Amino acid sequence: MTKKNLILAFESSCxxxxxxxxxxxxxxxxxxxxxxxxxxxxxxGVVPEVASRHHIEQITxxxxxxxxxxxxxxxxxxxxxxxxxxxxxxxxxVGVSAAKSFAYANDLPxxxxxxxxxxxxxxxxxxxxVFPSMALLVSxxxxxxxxxxxxxxxxxxxETRDDAAGEAYDKIGRVLGITYPAGKPIDELAxxxxxxxxxxxxxxxxxxxxxxFSGLKSAFINTVHHAxxxxxxxxxxxxxxxxxxxxxxxxxxKTLVACEKxxxxxxxxxxxxxxxQGLRETLxxxxxxxxxxxxxxxxxxxxxxxxxAMIGAAGYVAMKHNVFADASLNAEPSLEFDWVPDxxx
Amino acid sequence: MKLLALDTSNRPLSVAVLDDGQLLAMTTTNIRxxxxxxxxxxxxxxxxxxxxxVQDLDRIVVADGPGSYTGLRxxxxxxxxxxxxxxxxxxxxxxxxxxxxxxxxxxxxIVPLFDARRExxxxxxxxxxxxxxxSVMDDQHLSIKELAAQLLGMQxxxxxxxxxxxxxxxxxxxxxxxxxxxxxxxxNLPNAxxxxxxxxxxxxxxxxxxxxxxxxxxxxxxxxWKKRHPQEDTKPYVERN
Ligand SMILES: [Zn+2]
Numbered sequence: 001m002t003k004k005n006l007i008l009a010f011e012s013s014c015x016x017x018x019x020x021x022x023x024x025x026x027x028x029x030x031x032x033x034x035x036x037x038x039x040x041x042x043x044x045g046v047v048p049e050v051a052s053r054h055h056i057e058q059i060t061x062x063x064x065x066x067x068x069x070x071x072x073x074x075x076x077x078x079x080x081x082x083x084x085x086x087x088x089x090x091x092x093x094v095g096v097s098a099a100k101s102f103a104y105a106n107d108l109p110x111x112x113x114x115x116x117x118x119x120x121x122x123x124x125x126x127x128x129x130v131f132p133s134m135a136l137l138v139s140x141x142x143x144x145x146x147x148x149x150x151x152x153x154x155x156x157x158x159e160t161r162d163d164a165a166g167e168a169y170d171k172i173g174r175v176l177g178i179t180y181p182a183g184k185p186i187d188e189l190a191x192x193x194x195x196x197x198x199x200x201x202x203x204x205x206x207x208x209x210x211x212x213f214s215g216l217k218s219a220f221i222n223t224v225h226h227a228x229x230x231x232x233x234x235x236x237x238x239x240x241x242x243x244x245x246x247x248x249x250x251x252x253x254k255t256l257v258a259c260e261k262x263x264x265x266x267x268x269x270x271x272x273x274x275x276x277q278g279l280r281e282t283l284x285x286x287x288x289x290x291x292x293x294x295x296x297x298x299x300x301x302x303x304x305x306x307x308x309a310m311i312g313a314a315g316y317v318a319m320k321h322n323v324f325a326d327a328s329l330n331a332e333p334s335l336e337f338d339w340v341p342d343x344x345x
Numbered sequence: 346m347k348l349l350a351l352d353t354s355n356r357p358l359s360v361a362v363l364d365d366g367q368l369l370a371m372t373t374t375n376i377r378x379x380x381x382x383x384x385x386x387x388x389x390x391x392x393x394x395x396x397x398x399v400q401d402l403d404r405i406v407v408a409d410g411p412g413s414y415t416g417l418r419x420x421x422x423x424x425x426x427x428x429x430x431x432x433x434x435x436x437x438x439x440x441x442x443x444x445x446x447x448x449x450x451x452x453x454x455i456v457p458l459f460d461a462r463r464e465x466x467x468x469x470x471x472x473x474x475x476x477x478x479x480s481v482m483d484d485q486h487l488s489i490k491e492l493a494a495q496l497l498g499m500q501x502x503x504x505x506x507x508x509x510x511x512x513x514x515x516x517x518x519x520x521x522x523x524x525x526x527x528x529x530x531x532x533n534l535p536n537a538x539x540x541x542x543x544x545x546x547x548x549x550x551x552x553x554x555x556x557x558x559x560x561x562x563x564x565x566x567x568x569x570w571k572k573r574h575p576q577e578d579t580k581p582y583v584e585r586n
Binding site: 105 | 379381386388400414422423427554566579581583586
């Protein structure tokens with residue numbers, strides 16, 4: 001029997017401290033997530049210094065719980081994987097410092113993982129990723145299309161020019177009086193309403209794969225402010241539905257074009273906003289109409305948000321490709337995949 | 346007892362490996378280079394130079410603040426993770442006390458100080474007696490004016506320690522006159538050998554799990570929030586599942 005590959009993975013890029021144990025890159029033995037939402041709710045958004053302080057309170061407890069729950073001894077481990085970017089620098093540093101120290105004290109190799117690769121590999125818990133593949137990554141900080149010609153190669157072919165989709169949700173949430181985090185409540189509200197406002201669909205006909213949501217956000221805010229001035233009450237469910245439909249239409253349209261232009265075998269939907277029901281449903285429906293042969297994999301709802309399990313899965317692949325870091329590994333808050341704007345031309 | 350001592354509270358970094366009270370190896374840097382890049386490679390090199398392995402360590406001593414929040418987090422996260430996974434004692438020593446330990450003379454007040462910007466400092470007042478380094482005023486975040494006023498009332502010679510003393514030297518000298526003294530440059534830097542000796546017999550923290558830096562200050566966001574919401578709270582702030 002061959003020895004199991006057991007990775008202890010760390011994630012601390014934003015407001016969750018997470019440590020997981022992953023077997024052979026595909027099986028979650030444990031995935032401890034300490035979420036700070038209750039803390040940041042006080043401020044209406046994530047406060048970086050507060051986030052960093054919570055991470056340090058939680059980090060060794062999470063390591064211990066992850067090992068215990070997985071029934072794994074430190075001596076059974078094969079490697080340590082850690083998110084080193086992108087994210088909040090102070091938050092990242094806690095995970096990076098802990099992962100490096102743990103690896104050093106236990107003579108384990110250290111695998112640096114790009115947080116966005118982690119999000120993509122959350123889909124690995126549904127089925128293997130087949131190449132060439134395309135990932136639609138939608139989260140609080142990112143909206144991007146990532147082309148993966150082969151394993152462990154990630155190329156951005158399109159991304160948001162301004163706000164990420166998740167940011168737009170939080171901003172219009174404020175206008176609707178929905179407290180942070182606004183994504184889920186708006187998604188639910190949208191399901192009770194109809195697209196009656198017909199907000200703009202930015203860049204939908206442009207000859208590229210980039211997104212823009214600031215125009216939509218402004219149109220939304222102007223509509224609400226105008227109604228306030230004339231003492232008119234707008235239907236909140238319809239507002240939410242109209243906003244969401246515009247976001248979803250733009251993302252789905254661009255994604256379908258990208259999938260057509262690249263001869264890919266699979267589309268992966270991942271990232272925090274990938275939990276959005278409107279997006280999941282519309283994308284599934286359009287794909288089955290227009291590209292029925294394309295394999296569509298959605299990251300499981302449970303692993304759409306930030307977690308270390310996905311970092312372990314991506315770390316396993318990076319390790320196979322001999323991606324290792326030494327004790328000088330630093331946090332890289334603006335880490336990005338290679339940007340390949342002309343990939344298709 | 347094999348001991349690792351580390352301090353990255355501010356721009357200087359100091360790391361040492363000790364065997365009981367004896368120094369085996371030490372590195373101190375004072376450069377603008379990220380502590381996160383420097384710290385662990387230096388620990389690795391020192392442990393090797395000391396002729397031991399990391400698994401031979403019996404105790405970690407860390408300067409846990411006050412200081413730069415980022416610097417503190419790098420040292421304390423490293424220290425608590427090492428102590429946890431090696432299952433050894435973790436000792437926390439105030440970064441100000443560690444700096445005060447550079448002064449070995451008795452019969453004088455010792456004031457280690459870090460700049461906290463906008464005429465505020467992190468400072469403590471210490472005195473060396475036959476019982477060792479005794480705290481006369483707790484480490485705290487206060488204005489340089491308040492600190493000077495306190496010291497003026499004590500009417501004793503004061504020796505200021507730390508690289509940031511230069512920023513306020515003119516003002517404090519003006520207040521304290523001939524009671525104001527500065528130490529030589531070499532003593533303005535943290536010294537992990539001295540830190541290690543302070544931690545040699547000190548009581549370890551109860552468990553690395555709950556160990557956090559000594560920030561000595563709430564975040565601005567929390568201060569504002571508490572002002573506006575004296576009654577409410579959303580505790581527990583962190584939920585683990
Ligand atoms: Zn994320």
